Each structure stands twice: as structure tokens, then as C-alpha cells.
Amino acid sequence: MAKTAEANKTNYQGQMHLLQKELMGNYFNQMTRAAEHGEGKAAYMLISGNPVELMLAFDLIPVYPEINALQLAVKKVALPFIQKAEEIGYSMDNCAYVKADVGLFLGDRKTPFATIPLPALILCNYVGCNVYLQWFEHLAEYCDGTLYNLDIPFMRDPSGKPTAADVTYVVRQLEEVIEICEKITGKKLDYAKLKRIVALSGETGEIWSRIKGLTKNVPSPFDSYFDSVTMMAPLYCLRGTEGGLKFFETALKEMQEKVDMGQGPLPEERFRFVIEGPPPWPYLRTFRDLFSKWGAVAVASTYSTVGGLWEFGFKHDSNRPLESIASHMLEWNLTNRNFLQRYEQIRRYVEEWSADALVIHSVKSCRLFSAGQGDMREYFTKELGIPTLLVESDIEDPRYFSEAQMKNRIDAFFESLEHKKIVRGAAAAGGAT
Amino acid sequence: MGIHEMVAQYREMLEDSPLNLVAEWKAKHPGSKVVGCYPVYTPFEIIHAAGMLPVGIIGAGNRLEIAHADSRFQSFVCSIVKSTLELGLIGNLESLDGIVFHSICDPARNLASVFKRNFPKLQVEYVHFPQNMASPHTVNYLAAEYRTLKSNYERLAGRPVTDDDLRKSIRVYNEQRKLIGQLYRMRREAPQNLSTLETYVLTRIGTLIPPEEHIGLLKEAIAAAKERDERPKDRIKVVLEGSFCEQPPLELIEGLEAAGCYILDDDFLLGWRFFKQDIPSEGDPVENLARAYLNQSVYSGVKHDTREAKSKHLIDKVRETGASAVVILAAKFCEPALFDYALYRRALEKEGIPHLYLEFEEKMWIFDKARTEVETFVESMLFD
Numbered sequence: 001m002a003k004t005a006e007a008n009k010t011n012y013q014g015q016m017h018l019l020q021k022e023l024m025g026n027y028f029n030q031m032t033r034a035a036e037h038g039e040g041k042a043a044y045m046l047i048s049g050n051p052v053e054l055m056l057a058f059d060l061i062p063v064y065p066e067i068n069a070l071q072l073a074v075k076k077v078a079l080p081f082i083q084k085a086e087e088i089g090y091s092m093d094n095c096a097y098v099k100a101d102v103g104l105f106l107g108d109r110k111t112p113f114a115t116i117p118l119p120a121l122i123l124c125n126y127v128g129c130n131v132y133l134q135w136f137e138h139l140a141e142y143c144d145g146t147l148y149n150l151d152i153p154f155m156r157d158p159s160g161k162p163t164a165a166d167v168t169y170v171v172r173q174l175e176e177v178i179e180i181c182e183k184i185t186g187k188k189l190d191y192a193k194l195k196r197i198v199a200l201s202g203e204t205g206e207i208w209s210r211i212k213g214l215t216k217n218v219p220s221p222f223d224s225y226f227d228s229v230t231m232m233a234p235l236y237c238l239r240g241t242e243g244g245l246k247f248f249e250t251a252l253k254e255m256q257e258k259v260d261m262g263q264g265p266l267p268e269e270r271f272r273f274v275i276e277g278p279p280p281w282p283y284l285r286t287f288r289d290l291f292s293k294w295g296a297v298a299v300a301s302t303y304s305t306v307g308g309l310w311e312f313g314f315k316h317d318s319n320r321p322l323e324s325i326a327s328h329m330l331e332w333n334l335t336n337r338n339f340l341q342r343y344e345q346i347r348r349y350v351e352e353w354s355a356d357a358l359v360i361h362s363v364k365s366c367r368l369f370s371a372g373q374g375d376m377r378e379y380f381t382k383e384l385g386i387p388t389l390l391v392e393s394d395i396e397d398p399r400y401f402s403e404a405q406m407k408n409r410i411d412a413f414f415e416s417l418e419h420k421k422i423v424r425g426a427a428a429a430g431g432a433t
Numbered sequence: 434m435g436i437h438e439m440v441a442q443y444r445e446m447l448e449d450s451p452l453n454l455v456a457e458w459k460a461k462h463p464g465s466k467v468v469g470c471y472p473v474y475t476p477f478e479i480i481h482a483a484g485m486l487p488v489g490i491i492g493a494g495n496r497l498e499i500a501h502a503d504s505r506f507q508s509f510v511c512s513i514v515k516s517t518l519e520l521g522l523i524g525n526l527e528s529l530d531g532i533v534f535h536s537i538c539d540p541a542r543n544l545a546s547v548f549k550r551n552f553p554k555l556q557v558e559y560v561h562f563p564q565n566m567a568s569p570h571t572v573n574y575l576a577a578e579y580r581t582l583k584s585n586y587e588r589l590a591g592r593p594v595t596d597d598d599l600r601k602s603i604r605v606y607n608e609q610r611k612l613i614g615q616l617y618r619m620r621r622e623a624p625q626n627l628s629t630l631e632t633y634v635l636t637r638i639g640t641l642i643p644p645e646e647h648i649g650l651l652k653e654a655i656a657a658a659k660e661r662d663e664r665p666k667d668r669i670k671v672v673l674e675g676s677f678c679e680q681p682p683l684e685l686i687e688g689l690e691a692a693g694c695y696i697l698d699d700d701f702l703l704g705w706r707f708f709k710q711d712i713p714s715e716g717d718p719v720e721n722l723a724r725a726y727l728n729q730s731v732y733s734g735v736k737h738d739t740r741e742a743k744s745k746h747l748i749d750k751v752r753e754t755g756a757s758a759v760v761i762l763a764a765k766f767c768e769p770a771l772f773d774y775a776l777y778r779r780a781l782e783k784e785g786i787p788h789l790y791l792e793f794e795e796k797m798w799i800f801d802k803a804r805t806e807v808e809t810f811v812e813s814m815l816f817d
Contacts, residue, residue, distance in 0.1 A: 089778040091771040093509060098772075126564050130538050133564055133737040134772040140739075141776060147739050151565035153574070154536055156545075157581075165577030169563075172570035338559075339546030364509045367768065371514070371540035374505040375547045392507065 016251040020230050023247055027237050028114035034061050035109065035117035041184060042117040044139065047307045049127035049152065049333035051325045053201050053240045053316070054174065057194040058181040060121065062237060065135065068104065068116055069097040073281035073396045075112050082397055095365040096396035098135045105142060119145035120184050123177065127152045128335030129368045148180055152329045155337045162330040170326040191321075197240040198325070199318035204239050207248040209310040214255050215299045216353050218272075219264030221255045224353075225275045225298035226288045227265060236307045270295030271417060274349040276302045276342075276376070277361035277369050282398040290407055291359075294414040298359075300349035302342060305334040309345075339372060343379055350386055357387040357417060363395045387420070389413040436657040439650075440631045443638040444683065448496065452520075454641045455488050456528045462486075466590055468556075469532035470640075471517065471541060472678045473735050474704035475560075476722050478606050478712075479583050480533075481644065482598040483590035489640030489705070490532060492516045492795045493525075495682045499796070505547060506540065511766040512794045513679035514540045521552055531556035531589055533582075536564075537678065537735040538769055556589050558582060566727055566738040575723035583719065599718035607711040609644045612651035614709065617698065619658055621754055624670070624695035626661040630687045636702050637680075666695075669814045672756045673699035674747055674777065677733045679764035681793045688800045689760065693811035697754040703733055734769035743773060744780030751786055758814060759788040760807070764795070787814060 033039040043060040045052070047067070055062045072078040081103030082096050088106075090099045109116040122145040124136035133149065140147035150173050153166040162170075178189050208231070215224045222228075231251060238244030258264070273291075275298045280287050291298070308314070314332035317324040330336060334345070350358060358380050362370045373390060380388045391409050394400035434442075446454060455467055468480045469490035480487040493516035502518040520526050532555055534545035542559070549557045560578060563571045587594050613636050620627040635654050639647035673689070677700040690696060712725040732738065732746040751759060759781055763770035774790060781788045789810040791803055 085775075089775040091774070093766050094768060094771050102775075130536070130542070130735075131768060131772070134769065137737050137739075137743075138772070138776060141742065141744075141779075149565045149567075149737060149739055151563050151571070153561040153563075153578075154542065154559070156559040156561060163577065163581065165574055169570055169574035173565060173568055176568055176570075339543045340550060343550075362507060364507075367510065367539040367543075370507060371510050372506055372543040372547050374503075374507065375550065378505065379550065 014254050016247075016254050017230055019247055019250055020234060023238060023243055024233050030061055031063060031114045031117055035115040041120040043121040043123055043181075044119040044136065044145070045123050046125050046127065046129065046132045046136075047236055048125065048129055048132070048335035049329040050125055050236055050307055051123075051150070051174065051177075051329060052236065053194065053197045053321070053325055054177060054181070055123075056197050056240045057189060058185045058187060060181065060185065061117065063117065063119065064236060065101040065139070066097055067233060067237070068111065068114075069100040069396055070281045071113050072100050072104065072111060073398070074284060076282060076398070077112060078282065078396055079398055081107075093364075095131045095135075096394060097365055098131060098138070100396055101135070102138060102142075105139060118143055121145060121180065122147045123150060124148065125150045125152065125329065127329055127333060128154065128337075129366075131368070146180060146184065148177060150174075150177060152336055155331065155341060160337070160341055162327075166330055167323065167326055170330060171322050174322050174325060194321050195318045198316045198321040200242065200245050201240045202316035202318060204235070204245050204248050205308065205310040206315055207245075207252050208235060211248065211252050211255055212300070212304070212311045214259055217259045218354070219262065219269035220272065220297050220299045221258035221264060223265045223288075223298050224304065225279065225301040226284070228301060228304040229279060232304060232307065264297060266292055266295055266297060268295050269297050271357065271414060272297055272299045272353070272355045273357045273359050274298065274300045274346055274353065274355045275359045275361060276346055277373070278303050278306075278363055278366055278395045279361065280363070280393045280401055281395055283393070283401045283403070286401075286403060287406070290410045294410075296414060299353040299355055302334055302345060305345070308333045309337075312348075335368060339376075343376060346376075346380070347384065350384075357389065357413070359413075360388065360390040362390055362392045364392070364400055365395050365397065387413070387417055434653070434657070436627075436631065436654055436661070439654055439657065440634045444634050447634060447637055448494070448683065451641055452525055452528065455486070458486060458642065459528050466530040467528055468586070468589070469526065469529045470704070471532065471534045471544075472513075472704055473535070473537050473733060474562075474707045474726075474730070475533055475535070476579060476582070476726075477644070478599060478602040478718075478722060479579060479594070480586055481605065482594045482602040483583075483586045484592060485530070485586065485590050486643055488529075489637075489702070490517060490520070490526070490529075491640065491680055491702075493520050495796045495798055497796075506544075509766055510540050511679055511764050512796050513764070514544050516795065518544060518547060518551075521548065526552070526555070529555060531558060531586075533558040533560060535560045536562050538767075556585070558585060562726065562736070564737050566736070567740055572720065572723050572727060575726060576720045579719045579722055596718050600714045603712050603714045603718055603721065605644050605648070607714070608648055609639065609651070610706060610708055611711070612648060612655065613639070613706050615655055616651065616658070617706070619655070621697045624697060625663040625665040627658050629673075629690055629696040629699065630683060633683070633686055633701055636705060640702065640705060667815065668693050668695045669758055669811050670695045670697050670754070670756045671758045671760045672697055672747070672751050672754055673760045673762055675734070675761045675763035675767075675770040675773065676701050676793075677703040677735070677770070679767060679795050681762060682795060682797060682800075685793055685797065685800050685803060688804045689762075689807055692804045692807035693815070694760065694807060696760070697756045698750055700733065703731065707731055734767075734773045742776070742780075744776045747777055748780055748784055748786070757787070758810075759786060761788060761790045763790070763792050765792045
């Protein structure tokens with residue numbers, strides 16, 4: 001049997017991670033001050049293709065129930081909130097992000113990381129995920145915040161692009177959102193400020209895209225799944241701010257240094273894989289270690305593109321702020337692209353990031369991601385001949401994570417990959433006969 | 434033919450192999466095209482105006498074993514997504530030239546892509562229905578969406594669609610909806626004379642045949658139903674909610690009634706009963722269809738209208754029909770219906786309207802549990 005690498009436990013605490021903790025700490029403190037002392041007004045939004053620039057232009061505090069829900073899961077305190085929602089009628093089969101958030105929302109909204117303020121604006125940026133509509137519809141029933149459904153037409157044209165009518169429709173709606181924000185804040189939109197924010201977003205996105213390009217190096221300087229999630233929070237909460245930009249500059253510098261030194265997140269990079277699907281937040285570390293022990297590094301992930309897809313050429317344009325925000329929401333994020341566009345994105349990752357395999361983490365809660373991933377596996381294994389592993393658990397609900405089963409599946413997969421590697425190596429050493 | 438015979442005959446067709454009806458129609462109309470319509474709502478008029486036959490592809494009932502599709506869609510995805518794919522994978526959708534999906538939920542949306550990849554000969558369309566019902570700009574968006582759909586169907590049909598073609602189709606579907614509405618009204622007013630199963634079968638058969646034929650059939654059924662004069666039974670009167678997409682097996686619908694309910698209204702086959710009033714046929718027909726969707730369509734779990742809470746619509750329906758309780762009949766794993774339940778439950782409790790929550794799957798075969806639950810619920814209401 002092939003020997004596996006020593007069990008590698010990663011505990012990466014670079015400058016980037018420390019700075020992230022500090023920045024996100026400040027962000028959560030701002031939320032707590034808003035909740036407990038009425039400092040500032042909160043705008044709830046969804047992560048997918050979020051128009052945070054517009055909220056910042058009005059000094060509204062962007063609050064993402066998804067981030068709150070996932071923080072609850074990471075801190076392993078989500079289950080009682082989920083159960084509370086189930087007691088009042090939410091189903092076992094409903095998205096557990098929503099249930100954890102509803103459970104939290106209907107209580108005192110206190111968490112180990114922040115007290116969550118009530119929303120002045122409930123901005124349902126309906127970017128792909130249909131559950132979003134339900135989620136914010138429910139929150140709006142439970143409070144007095146103003147609900148606005150910012151409807152983003154899904155990418156359905158064969159060209160993979162939005163139609164002219166789509167763009168007009170979204171821009172008109174953004175203008176309506178501006179009017180609502182003006183009412184809520186009592187301030188007129190400062191257009192120059194919006195342009196500055198959008199310019200900062202443009203720069204931030206560009207650096208993020210360069211950071212993501214670095215994982216094309218062998219070894220990859222960081223794990224594009226487990227470490228990318230560290231960078232995703234600032235990308236959504238702080239994009240469009242000086243602090244956010246500085247964070248990404250720091251991260252780029254640090255990662256470039258690692259490339260220059262030939263360093264990666266593990267002592268030895270033995271497998272490079274692309275991963276599809278959101279992480280199992282309640283067992284993130286456990287899940288990571290199951291790959292680390294095989295020396296397997298994620299070099300690209302679809303999850304890191306839910307809020308925006310920057311690595312294929314998109315950049316916010318401060319000269320056309322609203323059109324640019326519309327374009328980001330319509331076209332340049334994973335969730336508003338159709339399933340076959342996702343196949344194509346993964347295919348590019350496998351090829352351009354030189355991956356050995358694809359791992360699909362199928363989560364029950366998020367059917368936007370998961371529904372049909374069996375077909376995706378079929379495509380990658382049968383049509384493209386790429387070794388593909390499909391494992392199941394959940395993003396939020398700890399009851400769906402079976403460590404033993406997960407371990408068996410992952411071990412079997414990498415054992416077989418290792419075997420193939422050895423056979424290939426032997427064939428290559430034997431020369432062409 | 435009496436209504437009993439009509440229903441028995443159509444029921445047999447539905448249970449046997451409903452897509453045979455479509456194949457038969459196609460054989461009789463060489464060169465004609467058929468477009469499958471996944472639930473919930475499709476603007477059938479656009480397909481019909483191009484001279485094609487729109488047919489409901491609403492899952493596969495409980496007589497098809499899923500042998501392939503469950504390796505493509507996970508265990509936590511609803512039955513209808515899998516059974517529809519299964520129909521394709523085993524070659525049962527051969528008589529379709531196109532199929533249309535809509536932005537009703539995440540699995541249905543991904544299913545559209547899976548169809549595109551697996552069945553390249555089918556023209557797969559995807560309609561993004563707007564969810565911002567309050568903006569004055571939405572109508573232009575939806576009209577543009579419908580115009581794209583129209584030109585795609587002109588391509589499939591190989592002929593242009595004029596405004597007059599569309600107006601004619603609007604009138605046909607107006608009449609079909611009006612007659613279905615009449616059937617429902619008769620049932621509401623005297624449920625002892627017309628059962629839910631009967632109205633269901635009479636409506637469902639219309640998803641598979643040309644609307645003109647269905648109109649004739651409905652007229653006959655209405656006339657026949659008027660002949661009936663049964664004595665009301667000791668049953669509670671309920672409104673049924675939650676089955677707007679995947680459809681429960683006929684045996685279950687029958688069983689709910691037999692267990693002691695008169696179902697005064699339901700949301701079965703909602704896309705074929707989507708408007709209570711006629712869509713105007715004068716003026717720009719595409720814009721009329723778009724405006725109707727935004728301002729005239731019935732509420733459902735897949736439409737999120739910030740102008741008025743869904744639960745208010747349900748409460749209004751209960752009050753208007755004179756029902757005394759609500760049966761929520763949600764498809765297993767149907768996120769829209771399951772989420773709605775949390776809001777409905779809250780509103781119903783507030784209003785003091787009793788309700789029973791049940792889940793079903795189209796593939797289910799055993800109904801004892803559901804029946805017992807309904808019986809217990811009915812008894813608690815009757816002897817309270």
C-alpha cells in the first residue's frame with residue numbers, strides 16, 4: 001500500500017490571518033455598537049454578488065446573515081438556534097443557514113462575536129439563490145425593516161452574458177435602492193464618494209484576483225479553499241474601504257513572499273485539487289485535516305467566487321459605478337451563473353491551475369450549489385476523465401457531518417490517486433516501449 | 434358521458450402513460466412541435482401562438498421507478514426533479530421538441546442545465562421570472578424576457594408569431610382558465626357534487642391536450658356535474674395549500690377527502706389556474722402577458738411579492754371560501770413550500786385557524802399514515 005505523508009496539521013497564522021482577525025473584530029464591534037448603542041444603521045444583504053459599495057456610500061453598516069450564521073457554526077453554537085427555528089415550524093430539510101439566523105434573530109441576537117443589529121434596510125439581493133428570497137421575506141415579517149427585492153436576472157442566455165434588458169432593469173433598481181437609502185439615512189447620495197468606493201473595490205478585486213493567480217505556482221503558497229475563506233470575509237464586509245484594500249495588499253505581499261521562497265501551507269504538496277461547494281463550517285478544521293494528511297492542497301475553489309468572480313477579468317469601474325455594480329451582480333459571481341457555466345469554470349481551474357483531481361463537497365442546505373452535482377461528477381469523470389470525489393455533509397448543521405464516513409471516502413480517493421501516480425511514474429521511468 | 438365515466442376514463446389515461454397522449458397528438462399532426470412545460474407557470478400562450486403544443490411535464494407520478502436520476506440529484510432533492518430527469522434518461526420525452534424551466538427554485542434551475550447537457554436535441558429554455566413586483570421597471574424587463582422567448586419559439590416552430598396570433602391564444606387560454614375556475618367554484622359551492630379528485634383529473638388532463646380540446650371537455654364536464662344532487666356528508670371544510678409544483682398521487686387526493694374533508698380550494702396545477710381574471714387581449718399582447726404576471730397572478734411559494742404578505746392571501750382564501758381549517762400538503766424537500774409553512778403556521782395560529790401539516794412525495798404508494806393523520810384531525814374538529 002502506498003505510504004501517506006505524516007499527518008499534517010495546519011495552523012497557519014501569518015500576518016494576513018492576524019490582520020484579518022483585527023479587521024473583522026472591528027467590523028463585528030461596529031455591529032455591536034449599532035445594536036446596543038444605536039450607532040449607525042444596518043443594511044442586511046446576502047453575500048452573492050453583493051452591492052456593498054452602495055451601502056458604504058450611505059455609511060450603512062453591511063450585515064450579512066450568512067456570515068453570522070457561518071460564524072455560529074464555526075464557533076459550534078449553531079445547533080440550538082437551528083432547533084429553535086425547527087420548533088416554530090421550519091423543516092429539517094430547510095437551509096440551516098436560514099434556520100440558525102432565524103433562531104438568532106428571534107432571540108436577543110447576541111453571539112460570541114457580536115450583537116447583531118436590527119435592520120433598517122433588508123436588501124434582498126436575489127443573486128441566484130432562491131432561498132434568499134424566502135430568508136429575507138421571513139426576516140421582514142419578524143421586524144420593521146424596509147424590504148427591497150433587488151431582482152437579478154439569472155444568466156440564461158446561450159452567450160453566458162446578461163441581456164441589455166437585464167442590465168437596464170438592474171441599474172433602474174439600483175437607482176430605486178439609492179432612493180430608499182436616501183430616505184433611511186436622510187442623506188442625498190454623494191456620487192463622488194460612491195465613485196471613490198467603487199474605485200477601491202476595483203483595486204481590491206484586482207489584487208484578490210492576483211492573489212488567486214498565485215496558487216498556479218507549485219507548490220501553491222496557500223490553500224485556495226481553507227485559506228481563501230479567511231480572505232473572503234474582508235472581501236465582502238470591507239470591500240470598498242481603505243482598510244479592506246490594505247488587507248489585500250498585505251495578503252498579496254505575504255503570499256508572493258511564500259511563492260518566492262517555494263513555501264506552501266503544508267510541508268509537502270503531494271496532490272493539487274479543485275474543490276467545488278461550500279465548506280462544512282461546523283467541522284472546518286476536521287475537514288481540512290482529512291486533506292492535509294495526504295499532502296493535498298486546494299489550488300482553486302468555486303466557493304471563493306460566490307461573492308464575486310474576479311480572476312477571469314472583471315474589475316469594478318468607477319467611471320460607471322452603477323453599471324459596474326450591476327455587471328458584478330449579474331455576471332461576475334458564481335451564484336448567478338448557470339450550472340454549466342460552473343462546469344466550465346471548474347474545467348478551467350483544473351487545467352490552468354494544474355490540478356490532479358476534483359473534490360465536490362455536496363451540502364444539503366445549499367441546493368443552489370448541490371442540486372445536480374451527481375451530473376457534474378458524471379461530466380468530469382466520464383467526459384473529461386478527471387478523478388472526482390463527491391462527499392456529503394452540510395454548511396451549518398453539525399448533525400450532517402459523519403467524520404468516519406468522510407474519512408473513509410477521502411482516504412480511499414487519495415489512495416487510488418496515489419496508486420495511479422505510482423503506476424504513471426513507473427511507466428514513465430520504464431520509458432516508451 | 435356522465436361525469437363519473439369521464440373522470441374514470443381520464444384517470445386511467447393519467448395513470449397509464451400520460452405522455453402517450455402527447456405522442457398520439459404528434460402522430461396525428463405531422464410536422465408539429467411539442468414543448469414541455471415544467472411547473473409552476475409558463476406563458477403557454479407564446480408557445481401556442483407559434484402553432485406548437487405546450488404540455489405539462491409535471492413529474493412521473495408513482496408508477497415510475499427512479500433508476501438513473503438519483504445518481505445525478507442527491508437524496509435531499511425533491512421527487513419531481515428526479516422523476517423528470519428520469520423520464521428523459523429512459524427516452525420517455527422523445528415526443529418533446531423543447532422544454533421550458535423557470536426560476537422557481539434552485540433544483541429546478543440546475544435541472545435546466547442538466548437537461549441542456551444530457552439532451553442536446555431538446556431546445557431548453559429558461560425563464561427568469563422577476564421577483565421585484567413593486568418596481569415600475571419590472572414590466573419592461575419581463576416583456577423583454579417574453580420577447581426573447583417568443584423569438585426562440587419562432588425559431589423552433591419555423592414561423593413568425595404575430596400579435597394577432599398571440600391575442601388569439603390569450604383568448605383561448607382565458608377561456609380555459611375561466612372554465613377551470615367555474616369547475617372549482619361548483620366544487621366550492623357544493624363539494625358533495627364534485628370531488629377534488631374529479632376537478633383535479635379534469636384539470637390535469639388539460640395539461641396534455643390542446644386547450645381547445647380541453648375547453649370542449651370542460652364544458653361537457655360542467656354540464657354533467659350540474660346534473661348531480663348529492664346529500665352533503667359530515668365533513669370538515671378545508672383549504673389545501675403547498676402542492677403548487679410537485680403533485681400528490683391521485684390516491685392521496687382521494688384519501689384526504691375520504692378521511693373526512695371537503696377541500697374547498699387547493700393550489701394543485703397552479704400554473705393552469707394562474708389568473709383569476711382574463712388577460713386583456715387588446716393592445717400589446719406581450720406586454721399584457723407581462724403585466725398579468727405582475728399584477729393579476731395568484732400568490733404562490735415561488736413568487737415573492739413584497740406588496741402583500743403571502744400568509745394574508747391564505748387567510749383571505751380561508752375566509753372567502755368559508756373553510757374552517759387548512760391542510761398544508763407540502764412536497765418533501767420542496768424548499769419554497771417548507772419555508773412558506775413557517776409563515777403560514779404563524780399567521781394561522783394568530784387567526785385561530787386550525788391546520789394540519791402533511792408531507793408527500795409524488796412517488797409514494799402507501800397512504801395509511803396520511804389518512805390516519807387526517808382522520809384524527811377531522812375528528813378533533815368535528816367533536817371539539
